[in-house]
Amino acid sequence: MLKNILLGTAVLAGLSTAALAEDTRIHMINCGDNNGDGIKLQDQLIADWEKANPGFKVDVEFVPWGQCQEKSTTLASAGSPPAVAYMGSRTLKQLAANDLIIPVSMSDAEKATYAAPILATVTANGEQWGLPRAFSTKAYYWSKDLFKAAGLDPETPPKTWDEMYEAAKAIKEKTDADGVGLVAASFDNTMHQFMNYVYTNGGEVINADGEIVFNSPNNVEAMAFYGKLATVSQPGPIAYDRGKLYPLFNEGKIGMFISGPWERKKLTGDWGVAPIPVGPKGTPGTLLITDSLAVFKGSGVEAQALDLAKLLTNPENQMAFELAEGYTPLRDMPEVKGLVAKDATWSAFLDAIPTGGPEPFVTDYVALQDIINEAIQGVVLGEVDAVAAVEEAAERLEDAK
């Protein structure tokens, strides 16, 4: 009996010593998989950071895109937040309004490293709530093969919406393909695609004073044009999100579509990429999307998490990460010029940065997305006209801002 008690005590003592010696864990949630070349660089930086900060160990958890943001937010609202998480910057305002994340307190020198439109994607109430980690702009891809087959000049992409529609119509009428790849699924990138038309027609969803201005004449035109494109698009755009367009393009089933720089690696055949055609009231534009590292409140290691996030996103490390992953560079650094020299297709994406607009920054992003998507679907299905769709959406968006 005594022997058992002594043994038990020894085991307990051993366990408690081990517990005392255990590192403080920093839970980091990363969206996507761990296969990218940039992740290897990130792992190395984390290992270096751990060496420089003894007593702390970073646990990186990779969560698929579909559940990633929801998981971090749910964990935070349940009181066990990750220390740092990869989040779409569009969610930052909601997280900040609910006191779930801390501001990342950028110095003026740090702010100056970003172009103003990029900083705007993480700024709410005068403070920055995330450190930009990934960035994309969009451009217009066209099939030179289908342009030729439709009797169009394959080297001259459309510059205006009217030209874009006429080109799509010609392809639809003169070839077996559909004119344009259009998306209208109940998914975030449907709204993203539509925002490209909003920004190329001088529109906005919410203005600088925080007012909903979705029912502006500019947006009515954008919505009407989206509906018009549905007449020359592949059948049933509601069954498509953006990720389903490039297979259609490669199969020669659509003549053009709008997407980000990542498509360049996937496309086959003879194609070109150019700035997004401009609407009647607009100037060149594109939707700027950033994803950020957000530091959550209540993890107990906020200072360390912020320090780590700043290390990962400082100009030098961030640029290396972007080059490895093939992302659009966040900062205008010397390497960027080299990118264009090496691959001219980058210029359509990089030139668009200064004129781009951010994702609408609201406190209920999912509601915003659902409302705008439903308006788009209504117009694409022909159930409502553009004016009614935009008016109804604007009214409902008041609850989401």
Place this chain on the structure above:
Amino acid sequence: MPKTLKRDLFPYLLLLPAIVITLVIVAWPLVETIRLSFTDASLKPTENYIGFANYEKIFSRRFPEVIARTFYWMALSVALKMLVGTFGAVLLNSAVPGRTLARILVIPPWVIPIAIGVFIWGWMYNGQFGMISGLLQRFEIIGGPLEFLAYRETAFLATIITDVWIGTPMVTIFVLAAMQAVPGDLYEAAWVDGAGRGYRFRRITLPLILPAIATMSLLSAIWTFNSFDIIWILTEGGPRGGTTTMIIDTYKTAISRFKYGEGAARAVMIVCILTAFSGAYFYLISRFAKKGA
């Protein structure tokens, strides 16, 4: 303690672990959901009691339309499952060659993981690459690719067809078991009296398997009403809310939009409706049990 009291208490002691587990797993979340439904719980760390505001809110928006759609979806799906399932059971109960193989083949839709089965159906509904659209085009029934999940009506039907595909084997097996419990001498006596197949089915089989059909219909109604994965994977409730049922709407509100209070109010409504179904189920069971006795 008197011996009789000890004896009387003993069964309750044995039941205690089950009671505790039930309270923790079922009762506590239910009570918590009801409590949340009277609050403005969201991502905010604090919550306030707001009376019936969440209930008023859900009826002032599109929720009545969602409730009606849910019942329509359920009724259509259950009716089809019962019809196809019973027909399948009749065929499998007949003395036809290959009956055993057919009985085995009826099971896969039920045993394949739902997510995988639904993804396969999702591809089949694809207009450009899917089998259904391809076949319809080949037989010149449609002029071009048809995206079944892109239009309200076709998406609604597509989700029902998938649900019927998954739910029918259970009905078939259940009804088949009931058919095989019908005493063979009843058929022999009817056959001797010159009764034909149709007459025997109407007068013997159907009345005797009716309790099984009624029970299965109710159970199927409960499962179908709460069916989430099929609709979510295929359409996420779209297009334009065309396949949004109560459970999808509740999930979107509570989980996607983090409006826990509003979501809880919707969940409470679902609980009330399913409780009514369960009450009907137990009433039927007890009625059939009495008749049987």
